[in-house]
Amino acid sequence: MANRNVLTLSQVSKHKSKIDCWVVIDGRVLNVTKFLEEHPGGDDVLLEVAGKDSSKEFYAVGHSKAAQNLLLKYQVGTLEGYVLQETDDGKQASVAKETKKEMSAFVVKDDAIQKFAPLLELFVPLAVAGSYFCYRYITAVSQI
Ligand code: HEM
Known part of the structure; x- marks a missing residue:
């Protein structure tokens, strides 16, 4: 499936002609x-x-819902760092930015505290x- 084709911005930048x-x-x-x-x-x-990310320019124009749906027709891949989120029927799929890796490290740290x-x-x-018994022993010994 073309949408699972993960591409880098550098690969995309090679396609910028008419x-x-x-x-x-x-x-x-x-x-x-x-x-x-x-x-x-x-x-x-x-x-x-x-050859670039044109999301800002696309939304700045205020494209209609029809235009937003139309762009799905031209998808050949997903930009690296984004994940494809498919609906149950598999018809409409949205792309979301991958969550930062630091998040999982944070969770691991939390787990360690729980473990100890x-x-x-x-x-x-x-x-x-x-400490109490040491104190009692020292005071008893010093009284002898
Ligand atoms: C595959 C991507 C795109 C699709 C499918 C698309 C589709 C459309 C459509 C259907 C319209 C007619 C108005 C509407 O329905 O909103 C439109 C108008 C327009 N689009 Fe796009 N567009 C795309 C990308 C872009 C990008 C990246 C830019 C800017 C860099 C852009 C700039 C414009 C402009 C300036 C208009 C004219 C708006 C107006 O006359 O008010 N479009 N586009």
Whole structure:
């Protein structure tokens, strides 16, 4: 499936001519070569952003819902760093930015605290009791 084709921005940047024009919108890599002539906004605006992420420019124009649906037709892949989220029927699929890797490291750190909590619960009362008996022993010895 073309949508599972993961592409880097550097790969996309190689397609920026009138006969081979790719753009990125919301993490979707779109081959708009055949759409250049049909685009109601003209081919020049598309060629200006060819080979780049043009999400900002796309939304700045205030494209209609129909235009947002139409772009799905031209998807040839997904930009690296984005994940494909498919619906149950597999018809409509959205692309979302991958969550940062630091998040999982944070969760692992949290798990470690949870793991040592029962040990701390046992060790702290033992340390208190030990200190008390040491104190009692030292005071008893010094009275002899
Ligand atoms: C595959 C991607 C794109 C599709 C399918 C698309 C589709 C459309 C459609 C259907 C319209 C007619 C108005 C509407 O329905 O909103 C339109 C107008 C326009 N588009 Fe796009 N477009 C795309 C990408 C872009 C990009 C990346 C830019 C800017 C860099 C752009 C700039 C414009 C402009 C300036 C108009 C004219 C707006 C107006 O007359 O008010 N489009 N586009």
